[in-house]
Amino acid sequence: MKVGISNDHAAVELKMSVLQHLQEKGYDVINYGTDSHESYDYPVAGARLAKAIQNKEVDLGIAICGTGVGISIACNKHKGIRACCCSEATSARLTREHNDANIICFGARVVSTELANDIVDTFLTTPFSNGERHKKRVQMIKDIEEDEI
Ligand code: RB5
Numbered sequence: 589m590k591v592g593i594s595n596d597h598a599a600v601e602l603k604m605s606v607l608q609h610l611q612e613k614g615y616d617v618i619n620y621g622t623d624s625h626e627s628y629d630y631p632v633a634g635a636r637l638a639k640a641i642q643n644k645e646v647d648l649g650i651a652i653c654g655t656g657v658g659i660s661i662a663c664n665k666h667k668g669i670r671a672c673c674c675s676e677a678t679s680a681r682l683t684r685e686h687n688d689a690n691i692i693c694f695g696a697r698v699v700s701t702e703l704a705n706d707i708v709d710t711f712l713t714t715p716f717s718n719g720e721r722h723k724k725r726v727q728m729i730k731d732i733e734e735d736e737i
Contacts, residue, residue, distance in 0.1 A: 674693070
């Protein structure tokens, strides 16, 4: 599986730590975020990752800013992106199972390194449930993007 990771200036250290963790686990990870502490706008960091998913350069993504909130809002403006902002692994599991989320977001000012690793491990290893009721609701989200609902 190919994984994209992106971040703003508030999340450089946590991004590096998560990136190393995933590489040690054997994931092929592409870094779309900034490695500098210079101000780097989270909508740009989110857009680079969202476009990589749209173009199928990567299968799933991880987006980190200070809170995780700004970058999740930005990612969700891109067609086909279902980004979940969370601070624990249960939501990371359920958003894959129920929402077929393709980006997980969290905040470097909110979660610890250990918790971040737990969240990404859960997110990347949980499949979409493919249950009819979940497929129907994900399709409804796609219909919103086409202004059909
Ligand atoms: C940057 O200071 C901060 O606003 C950003 O990382 C994020 O928390 C926004 O939601």
